[in-house]
Amino acid sequence: MTVGVVMLCHASLHRAAQVARHWAQAGCPVVIHLDRRVAEADRANFAAALADLPDVRFSRRIACEWGTFSLVQATIEAATRMLQDFPQAGHVYLASGSCLPIRPVAELEAHLAAHPHTDFIESVTTADVGWTVGGLNKERFTLRFPFSWKKQRQFFDRYVRLQRRLGFQRRIPEGIVPHLGSQWWCLTRPTLQAILHHPDRARHDRYFRRVWIPDESYFQTIVRQLSTRVESRSLTLSKFDFQGRPYVFYDDHMHLLRRTEAFVARKIWPQADQLYDTYLAPATETASRPEPNPGKIDRLFAKAVERRTRGRPGLYMQSRFPSKARGANRAAAPYGVFEGLDDLFSDFHPWLARVAEARVHGHLFAPDRAQFSGGEPVFKGGLSDSASLRDYNPRSFLTSLIWNTRGERQCFQFGPGDVQDIAPFLAGDPNASIAIVSGAFAIPLWRSGRSVPEIRAEAARLQKIEADFIALLQGPETKARTRVWTLADFVEDPVEHLHQIVDDLNPRAPHRMTELPRMVDLSGFGGFLQELRNQGMQPVLMGEFPAVIEMDRIGRGMVRPQLAR
Amino acid sequence: MEPATAPRQRLPSACPIGQLPEPGLGAWSPWQAYRLRLRRRALLLRAARRRGQLVPVADRTAEITPEDVLCFMCVRNEASRLPFALNHNRRLGVRHFLIVDNASTDGTSALLASQPDVSLWRTGASYKAARFGMDWLTWLMLRHGHGHWCLTLDADEILIYPYWQSRPLAALTEWLDRQGHASFGALTVDMYPEGAVSQAGHTPGDDPIDRLGWFDSGNYQVQVQPRMRNLWVQGGARARAFFADSPRKAPTLNKTPLVRWHWRYAYVNSTHALLPPHLNEVYDTTGGERTSGVLLHTKFLPEILDRSAEEKSRGEHFADGAQYAAYYDRLAADPVLHCARSTRYTGWRQMEALGLMSRGGWI
Numbered sequence: 001m002t003v004g005v006v007m008l009c010h011a012s013l014h015r016a017a018q019v020a021r022h023w024a025q026a027g028c029p030v031v032i033h034l035d036r037r038v039a040e041a042d043r044a045n046f047a048a049a050l051a052d053l054p055d056v057r058f059s060r061r062i063a064c065e066w067g068t069f070s071l072v073q074a075t076i077e078a079a080t081r082m083l084q085d086f087p088q089a090g091h092v093y094l095a096s097g098s099c100l101p102i103r104p105v106a107e108l109e110a111h112l113a114a115h116p117h118t119d120f121i122e123s124v125t126t127a128d129v130g131w132t133v134g135g136l137n138k139e140r141f142t143l144r145f146p147f148s149w150k151k152q153r154q155f156f157d158r159y160v161r162l163q164r165r166l167g168f169q170r171r172i173p174e175g176i177v178p179h180l181g182s183q184w185w186c187l188t189r190p191t192l193q194a195i196l197h198h199p200d201r202a203r204h205d206r207y208f209r210r211v212w213i214p215d216e217s218y219f220q221t222i223v224r225q226l227s228t229r230v231e232s233r234s235l236t237l238s239k240f241d242f243q244g245r246p247y248v249f250y251d252d253h254m255h256l257l258r259r260t261e262a263f264v265a266r267k268i269w270p271q272a273d274q275l276y277d278t279y280l281a282p283a284t285e286t287a288s289r290p291e292p293n294p295g296k297i298d299r300l301f302a303k304a305v306e307r308r309t310r311g312r313p314g315l316y317m318q319s320r321f322p323s324k325a326r327g328a329n330r331a332a333a334p335y336g337v338f339e340g341l342d343d344l345f346s347d348f349h350p351w352l353a354r355v356a357e358a359r360v361h362g363h364l365f366a367p368d369r370a371q372f373s374g375g376e377p378v379f380k381g382g383l384s385d386s387a388s389l390r391d392y393n394p395r396s397f398l399t400s401l402i403w404n405t406r407g408e409r410q411c412f413q414f415g416p417g418d419v420q421d422i423a424p425f426l427a428g429d430p431n432a433s434i435a436i437v438s439g440a441f442a443i444p445l446w447r448s449g450r451s452v453p454e455i456r457a458e459a460a461r462l463q464k465i466e467a468d469f470i471a472l473l474q475g476p477e478t479k480a481r482t483r484v485w486t487l488a489d490f491v492e493d494p495v496e497h498l499h500q501i502v503d504d505l506n507p508r509a510p511h512r513m514t515e516l517p518r519m520v521d522l523s524g525f526g527g528f529l530q531e532l533r534n535q536g537m538q539p540v541l542m543g544e545f546p547a548v549i550e551m552d553r554i555g556r557g558m559v560r561p562q563l564a565r
Numbered sequence: 566m567e568p569a570t571a572p573r574q575r576l577p578s579a580c581p582i583g584q585l586p587e588p589g590l591g592a593w594s595p596w597q598a599y600r601l602r603l604r605r606r607a608l609l610l611r612a613a614r615r616r617g618q619l620v621p622v623a624d625r626t627a628e629i630t631p632e633d634v635l636c637f638m639c640v641r642n643e644a645s646r647l648p649f650a651l652n653h654n655r656r657l658g659v660r661h662f663l664i665v666d667n668a669s670t671d672g673t674s675a676l677l678a679s680q681p682d683v684s685l686w687r688t689g690a691s692y693k694a695a696r697f698g699m700d701w702l703t704w705l706m707l708r709h710g711h712g713h714w715c716l717t718l719d720a721d722e723i724l725i726y727p728y729w730q731s732r733p734l735a736a737l738t739e740w741l742d743r744q745g746h747a748s749f750g751a752l753t754v755d756m757y758p759e760g761a762v763s764q765a766g767h768t769p770g771d772d773p774i775d776r777l778g779w780f781d782s783g784n785y786q787v788q789v790q791p792r793m794r795n796l797w798v799q800g801g802a803r804a805r806a807f808f809a810d811s812p813r814k815a816p817t818l819n820k821t822p823l824v825r826w827h828w829r830y831a832y833v834n835s836t837h838a839l840l841p842p843h844l845n846e847v848y849d850t851t852g853g854e855r856t857s858g859v860l861l862h863t864k865f866l867p868e869i870l871d872r873s874a875e876e877k878s879r880g881e882h883f884a885d886g887a888q889y890a891a892y893y894d895r896l897a898a899d900p901v902l903h904c905a906r907s908t909r910y911t912g913w914r915q916m917e918a919l920g921l922m923s924r925g926g927w928i
Binding site: 239243245248250251252271300301304305307308311312313316318319320321322323324325326327328329330376378379380383384386389392395396397403404425428 | 581582583584585586587728731732733735736740744752781782783784785786787788796799800801802804805808810811849850851852853854857904905906907920921923924925926927
C-alpha cells in the first residue's frame, strides 16, 4: 500500500511539476487538478514536463475561485480519479502546487502504515474554532454568500450584515454537524470512498455549494459521519496571518521546517531555491533531523501576529504611529515624575536612586537644558540635552527616553519652573506615576534670600502653573497614577508619604528604607508665607502651613527607626 | 527662571504622538482631496514639461520585463559610491536601473553607460529648478514605472529591510502585495565614522558601512502632517550635531522609497511624501506595526568635505540655501559625529530591536 497524492495547482507550475515528480519517483501515484483558468500554453508545458511519468494523471479541470465550492468540486474530481486509477493508494493526501514535502516520503508512508485506519484531518466543531477571521465560523453554514469576497468585498460585508440584522438563517440539513479545519487532509481509501459514494452526496453538494469556504468544511464535516478513527490534525504545516492569509516559507525558514512534525509545508515561495533543492533531493542526508518542536513554530507565528496587530507599546516610529483613539498616549514602561520633592529634601536625587533602584534624572524639562542623570550632555540613544531639540517635540523626547532605557526604571523631577508642554502627555500616560508636593516651589524662593516684593510675582506665576498642572491631573482624561499633597500635609508625616512614593514606584521591592532624605529646615517658612500674603499674593497650594513649625519634631520622625510592617 | 515665558518654538502644523485623528474626518476632507488631486496633476504636468531636459545616453528600457523591480536615481559625481550602490541593489534583486546624471564631471556617466542593466539620461539643467531632480524622475517613472515596484534612492542610501540577506526584493514586494500595501516606508539613518569624517577613508566598490559603523539609535522625532497624512521624522546624528538650535530645519528622515507605481502617482517632496495621499500611510494607526526598512545614509564619507563647499556655492540643495550656510560650513569643517552614546551597527535585527524598523507580521 502507498499514499496517493492529489495536487491542486494553479500557479508556479514549474515548482508544482518538480514536486509531482518527487512524489512519483518515490512511488506515490499523483493526480493533478489544474485550474481551468490556467492558459493553454502553460498547461501544455506543465503536462509535457510530466509526460514521462506514468503515475501522474490529470483530472477534469474546473475553474477555481477561492472561497467557493469549485475547490471542493476540483478535489472531488481528482480524488475520484485517484481511487479509480490507483488501487494501490491506501491513503490519499491532499496537497497544493505550492506544498513541499519536508520529510522523506518513506517516513510518511511508514507513518501511514503504522496507522492504516486513521484519517488525518483537522476537524473542529464551529463552537470550538478559534482561528477564523472576521467572526465567520458558524455563520459560514447559516448565511448566504452570493458575492465574491475578493472582488466584491463591500457587497459581501454588507450582505452579511444585512442577514445578521434580519436574523436570516439557512437550515442546516439533517445529519450535518458543522466542523471546520485545515483544507489539507490525508484520508484513508475507505473513508474517502464512503464520502464520494455517500447516499446523500447530491444533497450534501447542494448544501455546501452555498457554504462559505467549503474547502475548509466539506470533508471536515462529512468525515465525522463515516470515519472509524479521526485524528484531528493536519499533516501539512500551514500558518495563517491575522487576516487569514497563508504565510509563505522562504529559504531562511529551513531551520524552522526541520523542527516541525508535519510531513508537508505550505506555502513555499516559488523562488526558494534552497528549500526546493534540499527537500527534493534524493532522501539520503536528511537523517540528522533535530527533535521536532512544533510549539516553537507556533510561538514564532503567534509573536508575528502580535507584532502586526498590537505592536510594541510605547514605540513611535515610521511604521507604528497609533492615532489618538488607539491609546497612543503611552510610554514604553512605567516611570516616576516628582514635583516639589527636590525642593523639600536637599538630597532627594541620590536618596531616590538608592531606595527605588532607578535612574534618577534632574529636571528633564528645565528651560535651559535637559538635566540627564549624571549631567550627561548626550543620553542613551543619542538624546541631546539641548532644550530646543527637546521642546521641538517633547513627546518624542520623553517616549524615546523611556524606550531607550527599557529594563531600567526612569525617574525625573518636574516643576512649575519647567517647560510645561509635556504636561498633557504625562497626565494621559498610564505608565506615569506622578507625585506632587504642591507649593514646595516656594521653598527655593524663600531660601534665595531675595526680598519678598521681588519674589511675589514669580511666586504667583509658579503657583498658577502648578495649579494648572494639578487641575489637569484631576481632569477626566488623566490615566497617570497621581498623588498630590500640599506642602503642609506632607510635612505633617513625611515618612509615611515617602513610603507611599517608594511603594508606588516599586511595589514588589522589599521595604528597606533604612535611611531618609534630609529635609530642608523650614523654621521661618510660615512667616515667609504670611509675608507673601501681606504683599497681596494668596499662597494656596501650600495648604494650612503652621506659622511656627517644630522642626525638632519632624526631625525626630525622620530618624525614627523603621519598624517592619 | 525667566525663559519659560520667553518665545519658544511651537510644534509645527503636525500631529505629535497621541494627537493623530482618524483619517477622513471633517467636512473639509472632500475639498482637501480635490486640492491634492489638482496638486498631483500639476506635478505630473510639470514633469512632462521638463522631459525635454533629459538626453538619453543609454536607453535599455526595452529589456524591462513585467514584474521587474526597477530602481530610479538622480546622481551627480557619485563615481565612488555607485559601484557599491549598484551591486547592493542588484543583490537585492533590482532588475533595471533608470538613472539621471545631472552634469557629473568625475566619470559617473561613463561608468553608468557601460553597465548592462542601466538606462542613463543626462541633463545639465538646474537640479533645484527640477524640484531637486524629482521632475525628471517623475517623468521616467510615468513612462517606465507603471505597474512595477519602483525603488527611488539616492546614491548614498543603502536600503535594508527585514531578512534582506536571504530574501530578495521580489519576496518583500510579494508580501506587500499580499497585505494590500502599495508602498513601503524606510527611515534614513545617518551613519558616521568613529573619528573625524575625513578619517573614514573609502575605496570605491567597498561597503561604506565598513567605514561608517556608527549611528544614533533613539533620538528620532516623529510627527504626522495631517494634510497628506505623511510622516515627518527628524532627528538622528545630524539634528543632534548641527540643528540643535533650529530643530525644525533638521533634515526629514522618513522616506517611501518603494512603491507599486502607477503612472498617476507623483512624489511631492523628495521621496518623503507622495500623492495620492493613501500611499503615505506606511504606518499602522491602530497600534500594530507594519513592515518597514532602513536607508543607511552614507553621506559622511571623507568626500563630503569638498562636496559641502561645492554644494554651498551651488545652492542647489535647499529651497532657501542661505539658511543652510552654517550647516555646510560645519560639514566642511571636518566634524566628529561620534559621541559616547553612539551605537555600533550590527545588522537589521539590531535595527529592529531598537525600534528603527519592523518586520511587522512578516515571518
